[in-house]
Amino acid sequence: MLLSLRHEQRQLHLGVPEARSIAGLAAEWLRRGVTAADLRRALCNGLPPQGVRTAVGFLAHRLKEKLPAAPESVDPPQLPPAPPALIACAGPGEEHLFRPPVPWATTCGPCHREEQRAFWADALGRGDAAPEPPPWRQRFAAFAEGGGVPGVGAEGGAP
Known part of the structure; x- marks a missing residue:
């Protein structure tokens, strides 16, 4: 130089x-x-x-x-924290260990995904079993024939 x-x-x-x-x-x-x-x-x-x-x-x-001042003594770099301990997965099947990504995790990734698939499949199944509400025209016609809002007296006031 x-x-x-x-x-x-x-x-x-x-x-x-x-x-x-x-x-x-x-x-x-x-x-x-x-x-x-x-x-x-x-x-x-x-x-x-x-x-x-x-x-x-x-x-x-x-x-x-023009020599610059000597740099301050630098602390030695700290080691990264130790990885979390292995814990037994609470999911189905053979017992296996995993490192939880968050402290409250109890199942490994594949078991957690399988639980979520089962949960949402069940939720969708329950949603399909519920009867479909009638179209708005039928509900409007039923309301007009009934003479008022359900739960309100014939004189139109509050119950």
């Missing part, structure tokens, strides 16, 4: 031995979390208007003086 600075600022042309002599200072910036692009920006921006006499001296000075 230090050798490529000459492409951005012609005054910052370094030779290989010069770059090696300040490479340790640049590496410290990288150890402190600065990206290579940010380091390049810090070294190339705001050059003196009269120019740079020696690139290696100027860059060494900048690397020392």
Whole structure:
């Protein structure tokens, strides 16, 4: 990265031995979390208007003086929580174990889906057994013949 600075600022042309002599200072910036692009920006921006006499001296000075603060000590990453314990499925068939996705689950996924299919098949069966209500025209005609709303007296008042 230090050798490529000459492409951005012609005054910052370094030779290989010069770059090696300040490479340790640049590496410290990288150890402190600065990206290579940010380091390049810090070294190339705001050059003196009269120019740079020696690139290696100027860059060494900048690397020392503008060195960012050391990062705070980072806590070690915490391990993810342990998976839930295996429990016996309360569903039908042979006894088998599963890890519940939620604490209140008592059946594994396939057994739960089978219970739901059975429940809804039963609910649909009960719904088919109920008699179909008469069409609205028949209900209206029955209401007109009956002379009022069911549960209301003949005089039209409340019961």
